[in-house]
Amino acid sequence: MKKRPYYDTIFLFSLFLILLWGYLNSITNPKHQVFPENLDDDNINIFILAGQSNMAGRGGVMFQVWDELVPPECSSDHRILRLNENSELEVAKEPLHAGIDVNKTCGIGPGMAFASAILRRVPNFGTIVLVPCAAGGTSIRGWSRSNSVLRSRMIARAREALRYGGKIRAILWYQGEKDTETEEAMNLYPGEYRVFIDSLYQELMHPQVPFIQVALASGQGDPKWLESVRTTQLGMEDMITVDAKGLPLQPDGLHLTTMAQVRLGNMLADAFLNSNTSV
Template identity: 90%
Template sequence: MAGRGGVMYQVWDELVPPDCSSDHRILRLNENSELEVAKEPLHAGIDVNKTCGIGPGMAFANAILRRVPNFGTIVLVPCAAGGTSIREWSRRNSVLRSRMIARAREALRYGGKIRAILWYQGEKDTETEEAINLYPGEYRLFIDSLYQELIHPQVPFIQVALASGQGDPKWLESVRATQLGMEDMITVDGMGLPLQPDGLHLTAKAQVLLGNMLADAFFNSHTRV
Protein backbone atom coordinates (compact mmCIF):
# COMPACT_ATOMS: atom_id res chain seq x y z
CA MET A 1 0.00 0.00 0.00
CA ALA A 2 2.96 2.37 0.54
CA GLY A 3 3.89 2.13 -3.12
CA ARG A 4 7.22 2.01 -4.93
CA GLY A 5 6.09 3.79 -8.07
CA GLY A 6 9.03 5.69 -9.53
CA VAL A 7 11.54 3.93 -7.28
CA MET A 8 14.57 2.39 -8.97
CA TYR A 9 17.61 1.07 -7.11
CA GLN A 10 16.12 2.38 -3.85
CA VAL A 11 15.87 5.97 -5.16
CA TRP A 12 12.58 7.74 -5.89
CA ASP A 13 12.56 9.84 -9.05
CA GLU A 14 10.32 12.48 -7.35
CA LEU A 15 7.96 12.61 -10.34
CA VAL A 16 4.40 13.14 -9.11
CA PRO A 17 1.59 12.29 -11.56
CA PRO A 18 -1.16 14.95 -11.80
CA ASP A 19 -3.66 12.51 -10.28
CA CYS A 20 -1.49 12.41 -7.14
CA SER A 21 -1.17 16.16 -6.65
CA SER A 22 -1.68 17.77 -3.26
CA ASP A 23 -4.98 19.42 -2.41
CA HIS A 24 -5.86 21.41 0.71
CA ARG A 25 -8.87 19.11 1.16
CA ILE A 26 -6.62 16.02 1.45
CA LEU A 27 -4.73 15.66 4.73
CA ARG A 28 -2.64 12.88 6.20
CA LEU A 29 -1.86 11.80 9.74
CA ASN A 30 1.93 12.07 9.78
CA GLU A 31 4.45 10.09 11.79
CA ASN A 32 3.95 12.45 14.76
CA SER A 33 0.14 11.93 14.70
CA GLU A 34 -0.34 15.47 13.41
CA LEU A 35 -2.53 16.47 10.49
CA GLU A 36 -0.82 18.06 7.50
CA VAL A 37 -1.55 18.55 3.81
CA ALA A 38 -0.89 15.19 2.18
CA LYS A 39 1.69 14.82 -0.55
CA GLU A 40 3.73 12.11 -2.20
CA PRO A 41 5.30 9.99 -1.00
CA LEU A 42 2.31 9.46 1.28
CA HIS A 43 4.16 6.97 3.50
CA ALA A 44 7.25 9.11 4.13
CA GLY A 45 8.16 8.70 7.80
CA ILE A 46 5.77 5.74 8.13
CA ASP A 47 7.26 2.94 6.02
CA VAL A 48 10.77 3.75 7.17
CA ASN A 49 12.56 0.55 6.13
CA LYS A 50 11.85 0.98 2.42
CA THR A 51 12.16 3.77 -0.12
CA CYS A 52 8.68 5.17 -0.57
CA GLY A 53 7.39 6.31 -3.94
CA ILE A 54 4.01 6.67 -5.57
CA GLY A 55 1.22 4.56 -4.08
CA PRO A 56 -2.54 4.46 -4.67
CA GLY A 57 -3.57 6.64 -1.70
CA MET A 58 -3.30 10.12 -3.20
CA ALA A 59 -4.87 9.02 -6.49
CA PHE A 60 -7.72 7.46 -4.50
CA ALA A 61 -8.42 10.67 -2.57
CA ASN A 62 -8.19 12.89 -5.65
CA ALA A 63 -10.56 10.60 -7.57
CA ILE A 64 -13.14 10.94 -4.79
CA LEU A 65 -12.94 14.75 -4.88
CA ARG A 66 -13.19 14.86 -8.66
CA ARG A 67 -16.43 12.93 -8.50
CA VAL A 68 -17.84 14.68 -5.43
CA PRO A 69 -16.18 18.12 -5.05
CA ASN A 70 -18.17 18.88 -1.89
CA PHE A 71 -17.23 15.56 -0.25
CA GLY A 72 -15.38 17.41 2.51
CA THR A 73 -11.93 16.95 3.96
CA ILE A 74 -10.33 13.55 3.45
CA VAL A 75 -7.82 12.40 6.06
CA LEU A 76 -5.54 9.61 4.92
CA VAL A 77 -3.98 7.50 7.68
CA PRO A 78 -1.01 5.66 6.12
CA CYS A 79 0.06 2.58 8.10
CA ALA A 80 1.75 0.27 5.58
CA ALA A 81 5.07 -1.51 6.06
CA GLY A 82 6.54 -3.09 2.95
CA GLY A 83 7.69 -6.68 2.82
CA THR A 84 5.62 -7.87 5.79
CA SER A 85 3.60 -11.06 6.18
CA ILE A 86 0.00 -11.38 7.31
CA ARG A 87 1.17 -12.93 10.59
CA GLU A 88 2.84 -9.61 11.41
CA TRP A 89 -0.60 -7.98 11.22
CA SER A 90 -2.97 -10.65 12.54
CA ARG A 91 -1.74 -10.79 16.15
CA ARG A 92 -3.20 -8.21 18.52
CA ASN A 93 0.13 -7.61 20.25
CA SER A 94 2.16 -7.16 17.07
CA VAL A 95 4.01 -3.88 16.58
CA LEU A 96 2.50 -3.15 13.16
CA ARG A 97 -1.05 -3.94 14.18
CA SER A 98 -0.80 -1.95 17.42
CA ARG A 99 0.54 1.03 15.50
CA MET A 100 -2.26 0.81 12.96
CA ILE A 101 -5.00 0.72 15.62
CA ALA A 102 -3.35 3.56 17.57
CA ARG A 103 -3.08 5.73 14.45
CA ALA A 104 -6.71 5.12 13.51
CA ARG A 105 -7.79 6.20 16.98
CA GLU A 106 -5.53 9.25 16.89
CA ALA A 107 -7.09 10.33 13.60
CA LEU A 108 -10.57 10.08 15.07
CA ARG A 109 -9.65 12.57 17.78
CA TYR A 110 -9.65 15.27 15.11
CA GLY A 111 -13.30 14.56 14.34
CA GLY A 112 -14.93 12.81 11.42
CA LYS A 113 -15.29 9.07 11.05
CA ILE A 114 -13.68 6.12 9.34
CA ARG A 115 -15.12 5.78 5.84
CA ALA A 116 -13.05 2.89 4.44
CA ILE A 117 -10.11 0.61 5.08
CA LEU A 118 -7.81 0.12 2.07
CA TRP A 119 -5.65 -3.01 2.16
CA TYR A 120 -2.93 -4.15 -0.25
CA GLN A 121 -0.69 -6.85 1.22
CA GLY A 122 0.34 -10.43 0.60
CA GLU A 123 3.39 -10.62 -1.66
CA LYS A 124 5.51 -11.75 1.30
CA ASP A 125 3.07 -14.61 1.86
CA THR A 126 3.74 -16.01 -1.62
CA GLU A 127 7.36 -16.91 -0.79
CA THR A 128 6.91 -20.35 0.77
CA GLU A 129 4.43 -23.20 0.89
CA GLU A 130 4.22 -22.85 4.67
CA ALA A 131 3.22 -19.20 4.31
CA ILE A 132 0.43 -19.90 1.82
CA ASN A 133 -0.95 -22.64 4.05
CA LEU A 134 -1.12 -20.22 6.98
CA TYR A 135 -2.46 -17.32 4.96
CA PRO A 136 -6.23 -18.09 4.84
CA GLY A 137 -6.59 -18.52 8.59
CA GLU A 138 -4.33 -15.62 9.49
CA TYR A 139 -6.08 -13.28 7.06
CA ARG A 140 -9.50 -14.13 8.44
CA LEU A 141 -8.20 -13.66 11.99
CA PHE A 142 -6.82 -10.27 10.99
CA ILE A 143 -10.09 -9.08 9.47
CA ASP A 144 -12.37 -10.27 12.26
CA SER A 145 -10.25 -8.96 15.11
CA LEU A 146 -9.59 -5.66 13.30
CA TYR A 147 -13.30 -4.88 13.21
CA GLN A 148 -13.61 -5.81 16.88
CA GLU A 149 -10.86 -3.38 17.83
CA LEU A 150 -11.99 -0.51 15.64
CA ILE A 151 -15.66 -0.95 16.62
CA HIS A 152 -16.78 0.24 13.18
CA PRO A 153 -18.59 -2.81 11.75
CA GLN A 154 -20.14 -0.99 8.79
CA VAL A 155 -16.89 0.41 7.37
CA PRO A 156 -16.13 -1.17 3.98
CA PHE A 157 -12.91 -3.16 3.78
CA ILE A 158 -11.52 -2.71 0.26
CA GLN A 159 -8.74 -5.14 -0.55
CA VAL A 160 -6.49 -5.49 -3.59
CA ALA A 161 -6.03 -8.99 -4.99
CA LEU A 162 -2.32 -9.36 -5.67
CA ALA A 163 -0.78 -8.27 -8.95
CA SER A 164 2.48 -10.15 -8.34
CA GLY A 165 4.28 -12.57 -6.05
CA GLN A 166 7.75 -13.65 -4.99
CA GLY A 167 7.78 -17.43 -5.17
CA ASP A 168 6.29 -20.25 -7.20
CA PRO A 169 3.45 -18.88 -9.41
CA LYS A 170 1.07 -21.43 -7.91
CA TRP A 171 1.69 -19.90 -4.48
CA LEU A 172 0.67 -16.49 -5.84
CA GLU A 173 -2.50 -18.05 -7.21
CA SER A 174 -3.19 -19.65 -3.84
CA VAL A 175 -3.04 -16.30 -2.03
CA ARG A 176 -5.14 -14.67 -4.75
CA ALA A 177 -7.73 -17.45 -4.45
CA THR A 178 -8.09 -16.67 -0.74
CA GLN A 179 -8.44 -12.96 -1.44
CA LEU A 180 -10.92 -13.40 -4.27
CA GLY A 181 -12.94 -15.84 -2.17
CA MET A 182 -13.58 -13.31 0.63
CA GLU A 183 -17.20 -12.59 -0.26
CA ASP A 184 -17.78 -10.23 2.67
CA MET A 185 -15.14 -7.82 1.37
CA ILE A 186 -14.89 -5.48 -1.58
CA THR A 187 -12.13 -6.63 -3.92
CA VAL A 188 -10.20 -4.77 -6.58
CA ASP A 189 -8.12 -7.10 -8.76
CA GLY A 190 -4.61 -5.82 -9.37
CA MET A 191 -3.65 -8.59 -11.77
CA GLY A 192 -2.58 -7.17 -15.12
CA LEU A 193 -1.53 -3.76 -13.85
CA PRO A 194 1.92 -2.72 -15.19
CA LEU A 195 4.88 -3.79 -13.08
CA GLN A 196 8.29 -2.21 -12.69
CA PRO A 197 11.37 -4.04 -14.04
CA ASP A 198 11.68 -5.94 -10.75
CA GLY A 199 8.48 -7.81 -11.67
CA LEU A 200 7.08 -7.21 -8.20
CA HIS A 201 6.11 -3.57 -7.64
CA LEU A 202 3.58 -1.53 -9.57
CA THR A 203 4.72 1.36 -11.75
CA ALA A 204 3.64 4.91 -10.88
CA LYS A 205 1.10 4.76 -13.73
CA ALA A 206 -0.28 1.51 -12.34
CA GLN A 207 -0.58 3.03 -8.88
CA VAL A 208 -2.69 5.85 -10.32
CA LEU A 209 -4.91 3.31 -12.07
CA LEU A 210 -5.23 1.36 -8.83
CA GLY A 211 -6.13 4.47 -6.87
CA ASN A 212 -8.95 5.17 -9.31
CA MET A 213 -10.10 1.55 -9.11
CA LEU A 214 -10.19 1.80 -5.32
CA ALA A 215 -12.26 4.99 -5.57
CA ASP A 216 -14.71 3.24 -7.89
CA ALA A 217 -14.98 0.41 -5.39
CA PHE A 218 -15.58 2.90 -2.59
CA PHE A 219 -18.45 4.53 -4.44
CA ASN A 220 -19.89 1.15 -5.43
CA SER A 221 -19.91 0.01 -1.81
CA HIS A 222 -22.91 0.52 0.45
CA THR A 223 -21.25 3.50 2.08
CA ARG A 224 -23.29 6.70 1.94
CA VAL A 225 -21.26 9.49 0.36
Protein backbone atom coordinates in the same frame (compact mmCIF):
# COMPACT_ATOMS: atom_id res chain seq x y z
CA MET B 1 46.18 37.35 19.81
CA LYS B 2 44.51 40.01 17.74
CA LYS B 3 40.76 40.07 17.56
CA ARG B 4 39.08 39.77 14.20
CA PRO B 5 35.84 41.73 14.58
CA TYR B 6 35.19 41.81 10.83
CA TYR B 7 35.16 38.02 10.51
CA ASP B 8 33.19 37.65 13.72
CA THR B 9 30.55 39.99 12.33
CA ILE B 10 30.39 38.05 9.06
CA PHE B 11 30.05 34.78 10.98
CA LEU B 12 27.26 36.07 13.19
CA PHE B 13 25.40 37.60 10.25
CA SER B 14 25.67 34.33 8.31
CA LEU B 15 24.38 32.40 11.31
CA PHE B 16 21.45 34.81 11.59
CA LEU B 17 20.56 34.29 7.92
CA ILE B 18 20.66 30.51 8.32
CA LEU B 19 18.37 30.63 11.35
CA LEU B 20 16.02 33.04 9.60
CA TRP B 21 15.83 30.79 6.55
CA GLY B 22 15.06 27.80 8.75
CA TYR B 23 12.27 29.67 10.52
CA LEU B 24 10.69 30.94 7.31
CA ASN B 25 10.91 27.50 5.75
CA SER B 26 9.22 25.93 8.78
CA ILE B 27 6.20 28.21 8.57
CA THR B 28 5.79 28.07 4.80
CA ASN B 29 6.53 24.40 4.12
CA PRO B 30 3.18 22.53 3.87
CA LYS B 31 4.74 19.63 5.75
CA HIS B 32 4.56 21.67 8.93
CA GLN B 33 1.07 23.11 8.51
CA VAL B 34 -1.43 21.50 10.85
CA PHE B 35 -5.14 22.07 10.52
CA PRO B 36 -7.18 20.72 13.44
CA GLU B 37 -8.65 24.10 14.34
CA ASN B 38 -9.92 24.72 10.81
CA LEU B 39 -11.75 21.47 10.20
CA ASP B 40 -15.49 20.88 10.13
CA ASP B 41 -15.93 17.87 12.41
CA ASP B 42 -19.03 16.75 10.52
CA ASN B 43 -17.27 16.71 7.16
CA ILE B 44 -14.05 14.79 7.83
CA ASN B 45 -13.65 11.50 6.02
CA ILE B 46 -10.91 9.21 7.35
CA PHE B 47 -9.34 6.44 5.27
CA ILE B 48 -6.86 3.92 6.68
CA LEU B 49 -4.20 2.66 4.26
CA ALA B 50 -2.44 -0.53 5.33
CA GLY B 51 -0.61 -3.55 3.98
CA GLN B 52 2.89 -3.85 2.56
CA SER B 53 5.08 -2.17 -0.06
CA ASN B 54 2.60 -1.78 -2.91
CA MET B 55 0.29 0.12 -0.57
CA ALA B 56 3.18 2.10 0.89
CA GLY B 57 4.16 2.95 -2.68
CA ARG B 58 7.18 2.04 -4.76
CA GLY B 59 6.08 3.76 -7.96
CA GLY B 60 9.06 5.52 -9.50
CA VAL B 61 11.55 3.80 -7.19
CA MET B 62 14.54 2.17 -8.87
CA PHE B 63 17.63 0.92 -7.03
CA GLN B 64 16.26 2.45 -3.81
CA VAL B 65 16.01 5.93 -5.35
CA TRP B 66 12.69 7.67 -6.06
CA ASP B 67 12.54 9.65 -9.31
CA GLU B 68 10.35 12.33 -7.62
CA LEU B 69 7.98 12.42 -10.61
CA VAL B 70 4.46 13.11 -9.33
CA PRO B 71 1.63 12.69 -11.86
CA PRO B 72 -1.17 15.29 -11.84
CA GLU B 73 -3.56 12.74 -10.35
CA CYS B 74 -1.37 12.65 -7.24
CA SER B 75 -0.90 16.39 -6.76
CA SER B 76 -1.47 17.99 -3.36
CA ASP B 77 -4.85 19.49 -2.56
CA HIS B 78 -5.76 21.44 0.58
CA ARG B 79 -8.78 19.14 1.00
CA ILE B 80 -6.54 16.07 1.26
CA LEU B 81 -4.64 15.73 4.54
CA ARG B 82 -2.55 12.96 6.03
CA LEU B 83 -1.78 11.93 9.57
CA ASN B 84 2.00 12.17 9.70
CA GLU B 85 4.46 10.21 11.82
CA ASN B 86 3.92 12.69 14.68
CA SER B 87 0.12 12.22 14.59
CA GLU B 88 -0.32 15.72 13.16
CA LEU B 89 -2.54 16.56 10.22
CA GLU B 90 -0.74 18.10 7.27
CA VAL B 91 -1.38 18.67 3.58
CA ALA B 92 -0.83 15.27 2.00
CA LYS B 93 1.82 14.88 -0.66
CA GLU B 94 3.85 12.14 -2.25
CA PRO B 95 5.44 10.01 -1.00
CA LEU B 96 2.45 9.53 1.25
CA HIS B 97 4.18 6.92 3.43
CA ALA B 98 7.34 8.96 4.03
CA GLY B 99 8.18 8.73 7.72
CA ILE B 100 5.77 5.81 8.15
CA ASP B 101 7.33 2.97 6.14
CA VAL B 102 10.68 3.69 7.71
CA ASN B 103 14.07 2.53 6.41
CA LYS B 104 12.50 2.07 2.97
CA THR B 105 12.47 4.28 -0.10
CA CYS B 106 8.85 5.25 -0.68
CA GLY B 107 7.44 6.49 -3.96
CA ILE B 108 4.00 6.74 -5.53
CA GLY B 109 1.26 4.59 -4.01
CA PRO B 110 -2.51 4.49 -4.61
CA GLY B 111 -3.56 6.79 -1.76
CA MET B 112 -3.26 10.24 -3.33
CA ALA B 113 -4.81 9.11 -6.62
CA PHE B 114 -7.65 7.52 -4.62
CA ALA B 115 -8.42 10.71 -2.70
CA SER B 116 -8.12 12.93 -5.77
CA ALA B 117 -10.48 10.70 -7.74
CA ILE B 118 -13.13 10.92 -5.01
CA LEU B 119 -12.95 14.72 -4.92
CA ARG B 120 -13.14 14.96 -8.71
CA ARG B 121 -16.31 12.89 -8.76
CA VAL B 122 -17.87 14.27 -5.56
CA PRO B 123 -16.65 17.89 -5.23
CA ASN B 124 -18.62 18.48 -2.01
CA PHE B 125 -17.30 15.30 -0.35
CA GLY B 126 -15.48 17.31 2.31
CA THR B 127 -12.03 16.87 3.81
CA ILE B 128 -10.22 13.59 3.27
CA VAL B 129 -7.78 12.44 5.94
CA LEU B 130 -5.45 9.67 4.81
CA VAL B 131 -3.86 7.58 7.55
CA PRO B 132 -0.89 5.69 6.07
CA CYS B 133 0.05 2.55 8.03
CA ALA B 134 1.61 0.18 5.49
CA ALA B 135 5.01 -1.45 5.99
CA GLY B 136 7.00 -3.07 3.21
CA GLY B 137 7.92 -6.74 3.39
CA THR B 138 5.38 -7.69 6.06
CA SER B 139 3.52 -11.01 6.19
CA ILE B 140 -0.09 -11.52 7.21
CA ARG B 141 1.20 -13.18 10.38
CA GLY B 142 2.92 -9.91 11.23
CA TRP B 143 -0.49 -8.22 11.19
CA SER B 144 -2.65 -10.98 12.67
CA ARG B 145 -0.84 -12.21 15.79
CA SER B 146 -2.18 -11.06 19.15
CA ASN B 147 0.89 -8.96 19.97
CA SER B 148 1.22 -7.49 16.48
CA VAL B 149 3.09 -4.19 16.53
CA LEU B 150 1.82 -3.47 13.01
CA ARG B 151 -1.85 -3.87 13.90
CA SER B 152 -1.40 -2.02 17.19
CA ARG B 153 0.19 0.91 15.35
CA MET B 154 -2.58 0.88 12.77
CA ILE B 155 -5.29 1.00 15.43
CA ALA B 156 -3.46 3.67 17.43
CA ARG B 157 -3.04 5.86 14.35
CA ALA B 158 -6.69 5.43 13.42
CA ARG B 159 -7.72 6.57 16.89
CA GLU B 160 -5.34 9.52 16.69
CA ALA B 161 -7.02 10.57 13.45
CA LEU B 162 -10.45 10.32 15.08
CA ARG B 163 -9.37 12.89 17.69
CA TYR B 164 -9.64 15.52 14.96
CA GLY B 165 -13.27 14.61 14.33
CA GLY B 166 -15.09 12.84 11.54
CA LYS B 167 -15.35 9.10 11.07
CA ILE B 168 -13.57 6.22 9.40
CA ARG B 169 -15.08 5.75 5.95
CA ALA B 170 -13.05 2.75 4.76
CA ILE B 171 -9.94 0.68 5.24
CA LEU B 172 -7.83 0.15 2.12
CA TRP B 173 -5.70 -2.99 2.28
CA TYR B 174 -3.01 -4.29 -0.10
CA GLN B 175 -0.91 -7.14 1.29
CA GLY B 176 0.05 -10.72 0.57
CA GLU B 177 3.15 -10.75 -1.63
CA LYS B 178 5.26 -11.82 1.35
CA ASP B 179 2.98 -14.81 1.86
CA THR B 180 3.73 -16.14 -1.64
CA GLU B 181 7.40 -16.70 -0.78
CA THR B 182 7.03 -20.21 0.68
CA GLU B 183 4.53 -23.03 0.65
CA GLU B 184 4.24 -22.83 4.42
CA ALA B 185 3.35 -19.12 4.31
CA MET B 186 0.81 -19.80 1.58
CA ASN B 187 -0.87 -22.51 3.65
CA LEU B 188 -1.05 -20.29 6.73
CA TYR B 189 -2.43 -17.31 4.83
CA PRO B 190 -6.20 -18.09 4.78
CA GLY B 191 -6.48 -18.66 8.52
CA GLU B 192 -4.23 -15.76 9.49
CA TYR B 193 -6.07 -13.38 7.18
CA ARG B 194 -9.36 -14.33 8.82
CA VAL B 195 -7.87 -13.76 12.28
CA PHE B 196 -6.64 -10.32 11.18
CA ILE B 197 -10.03 -9.25 9.83
CA ASP B 198 -11.89 -10.49 12.90
CA SER B 199 -9.42 -8.66 15.17
CA LEU B 200 -9.99 -5.42 13.29
CA TYR B 201 -13.75 -5.68 13.73
CA GLN B 202 -13.28 -6.25 17.45
CA GLU B 203 -10.74 -3.48 18.00
CA LEU B 204 -11.53 -0.78 15.45
CA MET B 205 -14.06 -1.29 12.72
CA HIS B 206 -17.82 -0.88 12.73
CA PRO B 207 -19.49 -3.56 10.60
CA GLN B 208 -20.68 -0.85 8.21
CA VAL B 209 -17.15 0.39 7.49
CA PRO B 210 -16.11 -1.11 4.15
CA PHE B 211 -12.89 -3.10 4.05
CA ILE B 212 -11.54 -2.72 0.51
CA GLN B 213 -8.80 -5.19 -0.34
CA VAL B 214 -6.55 -5.38 -3.39
CA ALA B 215 -6.09 -8.84 -4.88
CA LEU B 216 -2.43 -9.35 -5.70
CA ALA B 217 -0.84 -8.41 -8.99
CA SER B 218 2.45 -10.14 -8.24
CA GLY B 219 4.22 -12.59 -5.94
CA GLN B 220 7.66 -13.67 -4.83
CA GLY B 221 7.73 -17.47 -5.11
CA ASP B 222 6.14 -20.28 -7.06
CA PRO B 223 3.30 -18.92 -9.26
CA LYS B 224 1.03 -21.58 -7.72
CA TRP B 225 1.52 -20.00 -4.32
CA LEU B 226 0.54 -16.61 -5.74
CA GLU B 227 -2.61 -18.08 -7.23
CA SER B 228 -3.47 -19.74 -3.93
CA VAL B 229 -3.24 -16.43 -2.06
CA ARG B 230 -5.27 -14.72 -4.79
CA THR B 231 -7.93 -17.44 -4.54
CA THR B 232 -8.27 -16.75 -0.83
CA GLN B 233 -8.55 -13.02 -1.44
CA LEU B 234 -11.09 -13.34 -4.22
CA GLY B 235 -13.17 -15.70 -2.08
CA MET B 236 -13.58 -13.26 0.84
CA GLU B 237 -17.27 -12.39 0.65
CA ASP B 238 -17.46 -9.91 3.55
CA MET B 239 -15.28 -7.30 1.88
CA ILE B 240 -14.91 -5.35 -1.34
CA THR B 241 -12.21 -6.58 -3.71
CA VAL B 242 -10.29 -4.66 -6.37
CA ASP B 243 -8.18 -6.92 -8.59
CA ALA B 244 -4.73 -5.57 -9.46
CA LYS B 245 -3.86 -8.47 -11.75
CA GLY B 246 -2.63 -7.19 -15.10
CA LEU B 247 -1.54 -3.76 -13.89
CA PRO B 248 1.95 -2.83 -15.16
CA LEU B 249 4.86 -3.85 -12.96
CA GLN B 250 8.29 -2.34 -12.56
CA PRO B 251 11.36 -4.26 -13.78
CA ASP B 252 11.57 -6.05 -10.41
CA GLY B 253 8.36 -7.87 -11.34
CA LEU B 254 6.90 -7.16 -7.91
CA HIS B 255 5.99 -3.49 -7.52
CA LEU B 256 3.45 -1.48 -9.47
CA THR B 257 4.64 1.34 -11.71
CA THR B 258 3.64 4.93 -11.02
CA MET B 259 0.86 4.90 -13.60
CA ALA B 260 -0.34 1.51 -12.37
CA GLN B 261 -0.66 3.04 -8.90
CA VAL B 262 -2.68 5.90 -10.36
CA ARG B 263 -4.95 3.38 -12.05
CA LEU B 264 -5.28 1.39 -8.83
CA GLY B 265 -6.17 4.54 -6.90
CA ASN B 266 -8.99 5.20 -9.35
CA MET B 267 -10.18 1.60 -9.06
CA LEU B 268 -10.25 1.90 -5.28
CA ALA B 269 -12.21 5.16 -5.55
CA ASP B 270 -14.73 3.45 -7.85
CA ALA B 271 -15.10 0.60 -5.37
CA PHE B 272 -15.67 2.97 -2.46
CA LEU B 273 -18.12 5.23 -4.28
CA ASN B 274 -20.09 2.21 -5.48
CA SER B 275 -20.36 0.82 -1.94
CA ASN B 276 -23.52 1.36 0.09
CA THR B 277 -21.69 3.48 2.68
CA SER B 278 -20.01 5.96 0.32
CA VAL B 279 -22.34 8.90 0.98
